[in-house]
Amino acid sequence: MLGAAALVFFWWGQHFLLGGRVGWRSLLPGTLATVVALGGPRVFSALVFDPMITSNAEAYGAVGVILVVVSWLIGVGFIFYGGALVGRVYVQRRQEAEAAPEAPPPQE
Helix, strand or coil, X not given: CHHHHHHHHHXXXXXXXXXXXXXXXXXXXXXXXXHHHCHHHHHHHHHHHHHHHHHHHHXXXXXXXXHHHHHHHHHHHHHHHHHHHHHHHHHHHHHHHHHCCCCCCCCC
């Protein structure tokens, strides 16, 4: 259920932020790339993030916790940007492949 909500959120978000200038179908690959890539931070958070916050809180106090959280936010921001970029490249290459004329069959 969470995956479907994320899919709708990112699909609509791209459409909204681009002012409706890009069609829904062209936005879908970037949305799928973003949602799939967000699985990485989920695993990272479960396995690494919690112990890292605890150890940095003990070693460095509030500053250590802030550095870990900011690092996580930078990673998630990179995923948001990268997902949209991957979708754009995919759509552009697909359009170029469709527009390219097919090579004539070799003559014998």
